[in-house]
Amino acid sequence: MALLFERELWQWLCSRRRALLQQSSGWRKGCGSGRAGSGRGALVRPSPEEEEEAAPAPKKRRVAAGERYVPPPRKLKAGVSFSAAHFAETSYYFEGGLRKVRPYYFDFRTYCKGRWVGRSLLHVFSTEFRAQPLAFYRAAARAGRLRLNEEPVRDLDVVLKNNDFLRNTVHRHEPPVTAQPIQILAEDDEVVVVDKPSSLPVHPCGRFRHNTIIFILGKEHNLKELHTIHRLDRMTSGVLMFAKTVEVSKRIDEQVRERQLEKEYVCRVVGEFPEHEVVCEEPILVVSYKVGVCRVDPKGKSCKTIFQRLSYNGKTSVVKCLPRTGRTHQIRVHLQYLGYPIVNDPIYNMEAWGPEKGKGGKIGKTDEELLKALVEEHRSKQSLDVLGISEEDLNTDAENQDSELGSCENKEKDPLCMECKITRRDPSPKELVMYLHALRYKGAEFDYCSKMPEWAMEDWEE
Template identity: 40%
Template sequence: MGRIYVNGVQVTDVDYVLRNGDRVEHWAHRHEHPVRDLPIRIISETDDLLVVEKPPSLPVHTCGQYAIHTVLGQLRVNENRTGLRVLHRLDRATSGVLLFAKNYETDLEFKTTLKQGEWSKEYICKVDGVFPDGEIVCDQPIGPLVITMGIQCVRKDGKEAKSRFRKLWSDGEQSVVQVHIETGRTHQIRVHSQFLGHPIVGDQLYNSAVWGPTKGKNAEYGKSFEELCEAVRNTHKSENWHEKPNPEFERKMEELADDSTVIQPETPGLTTEKRPEFDEICQKCNVESKKVPDNHYQLFLHCLKYETPKWCFQTELPEWAVQK
C-alpha cells in the first residue's frame, strides 16, 4: 500500500533487500481512547527525580490503545522529557502523586525502599454511605478474581493487605475518607472499601450489584466464587463495548480516493500522501464510537502523599474532597 519507506524513499519494489544501515519507516494510522484535557502538574524536580501530579483518565505508560494519551506520552510530546523510569503506578482513573526516576541509580534506590515497606502512602477517596467514626482497619487478604481483567477480591488464599481508614467528613449520603495503605496490592483501597460496605462512589468495577445484594460487603456475594467470577467477567467483557458500523465510512473512502494532495510531513526529506482522518484498512475508522460515561474517566481516589524518613511529596486535596 506504499506505506513503507527506506531512507526517506517510498518502497514500491516488494523484493527490495534491506542493507546494513537502512532506516525503515512505516506510516500507520492509529486511534487512541479519549482522555480529559487536564495538565500534568510538576510537584518537584531534581537531577535524579521528577514528581508530578497525575490527572485522572491518563494511564501512566503505553498500554492497549493508549500511547500518546499517557503520562509518559504527554511528558514526551509536550515537555520533551524522555528516559523517565516508572517507580510506581496509579490506575488510569486515579489521580495524585506520581514519581519517576531519571537514572538507574535512583530507580534502584527508590524501588528498594518501596519493596522494604519504607514508603508511607496516603490516599483520599469518596465512598458511598456514612463511614464510621474513628480509625477503621481492614486487613483482609486480596487475590485475583478475574485474572485476565485484573479484577481482585477478598479471598482467604490472597496476599496480605492492610489499609487504615479515617473519615474526614460526610454529607449524610457519601463520605470523604483518608486512607493509609501499609501494602500495595492491586486495587487494594477499592477492594477493602467494598469489603467494609462503603465502595468508592461510581466505581465501575467494585460498586455494582453484580457483587451481590450488599455489593460485596464482608465478602458476602450470594453466589459461589466460580459464579461470581463468571458474572463479573460477563459484566465487563469486551463484547459489551463493540461498536456499530459507521454510516459515513463509505463516503469518506470515496473522498479519500479522490484526494491526491501531497504534503511534506515532519520527517525531513520524506514525501507521503496526505494523512487522512479515515483509513481504508483501519477497523476503528469503520465503526461509530460509543459515548464514554463520565465515571470511566475519573475515580474518586487520589494519591495525596508519599513519604519516607528522607523525603515527602504531596498534593492539595482534589476539588471533590473539599467540604463545601
C-alpha cells in the same frame, strides 16, 4: 579491607547476574499497582511496544549464503525511552474537555513464537488474532501492510519458521482522556513529581500510547527516559514520582522494599463510614488481568489497609486510606468488601456485583459470570474503555467480504480500519474522574504532597 572488597565484588556480581537473567528472559521488575498483577517486586510482562522498543540488540553475526536476514530490534537506553520519531507519530487536539489523539499508523512487530513454528500465517491469525476477521488480514496483505522478514506477505499460507520477524501495520485509535493538564509538583536532578489527572495511564498499555503520562511529559515537557518508581491505576489521580537515573530509582526502590515509603490516599465513599479507625487485612485475588478485576478471596495475596474517616456530608464520606502493602486495586477492593465502595468506582460499585455490590465478599456469581456481567453493564453504557477493552467487530458478514484498499491521503481515515467505521460516544469529563486520589508520598529523604481535590472538601456536594 580485602574482605570488604571481596564482599562488595560478590554483591556486584550477583546483582549483575540477576539483571542479565531478567534482560535475557524479556521480563523486568514491576512496582506499584498501575497494571493488573504488578505489585512491588512482581515480574511484569512488558506491553508489545515496550518489548520491541526496550529489547536488547543481539550480537551481530554473519549471514550464511541463502539464509534469510532477520533485522534485530533497536537497542535503547535503560528506562522508559522514546525517541523524537515516536513522539512525532501523531498529535493531540482538545475538544469538549477531552484530550484526543489523531488516528495514526503504527507497526506491531514480533518474532515468531515457538508455538507458531510450522504453522501458516493464516492459521495463526485465525486462532490467536481473532479481533479482526480473516478478510481484514487478506486485505492488509494485498495493501502491503503485512511483512515477513521485511518482505511483503503475498500469501497467508506461508509457513512460519523459527526466528521469523513479522511486522503488521495498523491504523491505531486511542480513547480520549481528560484535558486537565499534568501539574509538576517538584523537579530536580534526581526526580520529577507530578499530580496525575484521572483517566491517564502511566505508560503505554493496551489501546493507550500517546494519551499516557510518559508520552505527554516527553512531548510537552521534554522530560524523557524517566524511570517509574511507583504506578497509579489509570482512574486514580494524585502524586506520581519518576526517577531521572537508574541509581536514584534503585535507591528509592530499596526504601520501598524496607517499608520506608509511606503512602496516603483520600477517597469519597458511599454511606456513613465509621468514625473509629478501620483496619482491613482481607487477602486479594486477581480475577482477570486483562480486564483488571480483583476480589477478596482466601487464596489471594495478603495485604493491609488502614482507613480513617475525615468527614461525612449526610450521604457520602471522605476517607483517608493508608495502604501498608501494594496489591492491585487494594484500596478499592477493601472498601467494597467493607460495604463502602468509592462513589463513582467504574468497577467495584457496579450492579454486576449483586444487590450488596460485593459487601462481605458476597457476589453470588462465578468469576466468569462476574466478568461477563461487568462487560455487559459497560457495553450498555458505551463505556468499555474504562475496562481497557474495546468492542469487538460485530459485523458477522465481514468474514465473507473482501475489503479493498482505496486512496488514503487522509491519515485519520483508513478504508481497512474497522474503528473508522464505528461511531463512539465521547465520555464526559465527569465520567473520567474517580474519587480516589494519592495525596502524599513520603520516604526517608522526601515528602511530596498535592492539594486536596475539590470532591474531598468537607462542604462538597455533587
